[in-house]
Structure formats: C-alpha cells, structure tokens
Amino acid sequence: MAFLSPPDASEDIDRPLIALVVQNFYARVRGDAVLGPIFNTRIEDWPEHEAKIMRFWSSVLLKSGEYHGSPMQVHLAIPNLTGSDFDRWLALFDQSLSEVCRPDQAKAFLSRAARIAEAFQFVRAAQGPEVLSALSPRLSTL
Numbered sequence: 001m002a003f004l005s006p007p008d009a010s011e012d013i014d015r016p017l018i019a020l021v022v023q024n025f026y027a028r029v030r031g032d033a034v035l036g037p038i039f040n041t042r043i044e045d046w047p048e049h050e051a052k053i054m055r056f057w058s059s060v061l062l063k064s065g066e067y068h069g070s071p072m073q074v075h076l077a078i079p080n081l082t083g084s085d086f087d088r089w090l091a092l093f094d095q096s097l098s099e100v101c102r103p104d105q106a107k108a109f110l111s112r113a114a115r116i117a118e119a120f121q122f123v124r125a126a127q128g129p130e131v132l133s134a135l136s137p138r139l140s141t142l
C-alpha cells in the first residue's frame, strides 16, 4: 500500500545500486593523491571495508538496520582531518554518484553524506586537539 512505503521509495535505491556506488567510490578514493594514503594506511581488507560501508548505506537509506558501528568515534580517531579532506571526500562521492545513479538517487546519497560529514567536522571542531588526543586511546577500544 502506497501510504506504507518508506519516504525514500521514490528514488528506488536498492542493494545492487548501493554496491555499485560503494565500489566506484572506493576505487576512486584508493587512487586519490590526498585521500588514498589516509585510507590505504588504515584499511587492510578492502572487500571487508566495502561490505561494511554497503551495510552502512543500506541502514541509512533503506532503514535495514544491518550496520552497528560507531562512525563518529572512528573518524575522531583519524588525526589531522581537515575541512578540505571532507570537501574532497564529498567531491569524489559526487563524481561516483553521477556515474552510476540517476540525479534523484544521487541527491538522496549526497544530502545524507553531506549532513554526516558536517556532523563529523562539528564534533571534531568542538572537541579541539587536546580533548581529542586525551580521548583517542579510549575511543579506539570502543
């Protein structure tokens, strides 16, 4: 019944599309001069990382509830991320979306990503370097 459909249903986003977006995006990230080294030094198993991110986007956009992580803590624990790193991340994500999605689907992904990126940056800024370094050893065990 139409009134029971989730609000995102009109974009018609499904798991195969999420898989395409994630694979296209991280192929781009791995080859990027700025973001490549940040990811490549931390991620040992790329298929495992991509599978986790697919669960993340399924939870965000399809409300599947299959991702149970703490992305805020994970990103707070990466030192020295700048506003321009986040801009670069979003620009690469946008490029991937425009390659594999329709514009309405791309918008659904990108608007969520931009909001999450803003939240990451807001908390980083609010905490400041001293609090962050005091917190990092404990955050990594969460």
Ligand code: HEM
Residues within 6 Å of the ligand: 035, 038, 039, 042, 043, 052, 053, 056, 068, 069, 070, 071, 074, 075, 078, 081, 085, 086, 087, 089, 112, 113, 114, 116, 117
């Ligand atoms: C400057 C931008 C970003 C950088 C450099 C970055 C980098 C990373 C890295 C290196 C990891 C792997 C950490 C590890 O396994 O040790 C990671 C995990 C992850 N990232 Fe990002 N990221 C960025 C922005 C974002 C944004 C905007 C989102 C969401 C839209 C996002 C979602 C995630 C998620 C869900 C994980 C998995 C966390 C977990 O282990 O549960 N990231 N990121």
